Amino acid sequence: MQAARKYGQAFLVGLQSNIIYRWNFAVRSFFSLFQLAIVFILWGAVFAGSPQVGGFTFGQTLTYFIVLLALQFFIGAFNEDYQISEEIRNGLINQFLLKPINYYLYRLSIFASARVVSGGIVLVPLLCLLPFARHTLSLPHEGWRFALAVPAAGLAAMIQFTIAYCFGLLTFWFLEIQGFVILSMAVEAVLGGQMFPLDLLPKGFFTVAQFTPFYYQMYFPAAILTGRIDHGLALRGLAIQVGWVGVLLLGAYGFWRRGLRRHTAVGG
C-alpha cells in the first residue's frame, strides 16, 4: 500500500511534467496524421491493382495502421531511454541510490504518466479523422479480441519500456547510446510491424518473427484487435509475450546490478 502511494506520487509528478510538454505531443500526434496519409496513399496504390493483399482488404490494412498509430501513443516508448541515459550521465541517478525507491518502478510510473498524456492527445486527431475514415475502417466484432487485446497491450507496454530502460542503462558502459537506440528502432520498425503488417512477410520469416520480442511490441496487440490472428494464435502469443516480459525484466535487473558496479557517484 505504501509502495503504491510512493509510485502513485511519482506518476502524478510525471503527469504534471508531461503536461508541460503537451504541445510537443500535440505536434507529434499532428504529424502522425501525415504518417497515416502516407499509409493511405501507398497502400491505396498497392490495393488499386488487387482487391486483397495477403488475404486482407484495403480497409483491414488501413485499420491495422490506425490501431498501430493509436497504440504507439498509448503504449510506445518515446524517449525514455534517452531520459534514463541523461540521468546516469549527469549523475542525477545518485539520488535514487540513497532513497528507498526502485529506479525501474519509478521510471515505469513516469512512463505510464507520459503515455496517459500522449494517448489522450492523440485521441483528438484520431476522433477528427473518424468521420472521414469510418466507411473504410474494418474492425472485427468478436468480444474475445477486446478481452485479449487489453492484457496484450499492457504487456507490450512493459516490453517497450523495459527495452528502452535497458538501452538507457547502456550509458553505464557507453558515453553515447543514441546509435544503439536508433539501430534498435530500425529493427523494431520492421519486426514490430510498423513498416508493413508482418503477415505479409514470407511464411518462414513470419514464423521466426513470432519468437522475437519485437513482434509483441506493436504488431501482436494490433493484430488481435484488427482480426489478423485467430484465437489460438492470440492465446499462444500471450504466453510467449509473458515469457518475454520475464526475460526482459531479468535482463533489466542484471544490467542495473552490473551497471551500478561500474558507476561512480560524485556529490549528491
Added chain:
Amino acid sequence: MNYFQIWLAGARYSLVRTMMFRGDFFIWSLVELFWMSVNLLLIAVIYAHTSSVAGWNAYEMTLLVGTGMLVQRLLMGFFWSNLFEMGRNIRSGAFDFFLAQPGHPLFMASTRKLDPDGLLNSVLALAVVIYAAHHLGLHPTAGSILMYGGLILAGLAIHYSILVLTMSLTFWLSSAQGIEGSYFTLADFGRLPREALRGIARVAFVWVVPMVVVSNGPARTLLHGFQPKWTLWLLAAAALWVFAAITTFNAGLRRYASASS
C-alpha cells in the same frame, strides 16, 4: 575568413573526431545502413504481392526510393547532427556559443560538424540508384546525370530548409524533444510516386510541401530525360523554402533570450 574556409575547418575537425571515435562511426554507419535496408525491404514485401504501384515497377520504385535516400543521407552527412543539437542548444542556452562566432548564426550552427557515416551511406544510396538503373537498362546522357545531380542538390536545400523550420520551433516551444521526428514523417513522402497522390494530397505534397518532387523530379530525369516542368518547380521550391527557413530562423532568433529562453 570566408564561409568556405570556416566550413573546411569544421570538416577537418569532424574527420579528426571521427578517427578518434571509430566505434561511434561504425555504429552510426550501421544505423543508416539499417534504415536504408528497411526501406528496400518495404519495396520487396510490397512487390512480392503486386507487380505495379501507381504504374511504377519494382526497379523504378527502387530508383525512386534510392533517390529519396540519397537526398536524406546527404542531409544526414552535412547537416543532421548540427540541426538536431541546435534545438537542444536553444533550450539550454548553449546556442550563445554560435552567436559569438564569425558568421551568420544559422550557417555556424548548421555546418559545425560533418557526419562521415551519413556521407558514406550516401554513396550506398547512390549504389542503389545505379543498381536500379542498371536493371532498368537505362543509359542516361552526361546531361541527364548532371541534371540529376543538380536536382539532388535542390532537393537537399528543400530538406535542409524544412528541418531548419522544424527545429526553429524550439524558439517558441518549451522543448524540442521528439520534434525532429516530424521532419522524418514529411521526408517519408519522398517514397511515394507522384501518380499515387490524388486531390488535396497532390496539392499539399507535390506543390506546397514538395517532398514528392524532391525524389520524383531527379528520378524522372534519369528515367525519361530532362523534365522542364519538374526541374523548374524543384528549383523554384528550393529558393522559396530556403527563404522561408532563413526568415523563420531569424524571427526565432529575435525571441532567443540565452539560458532563460
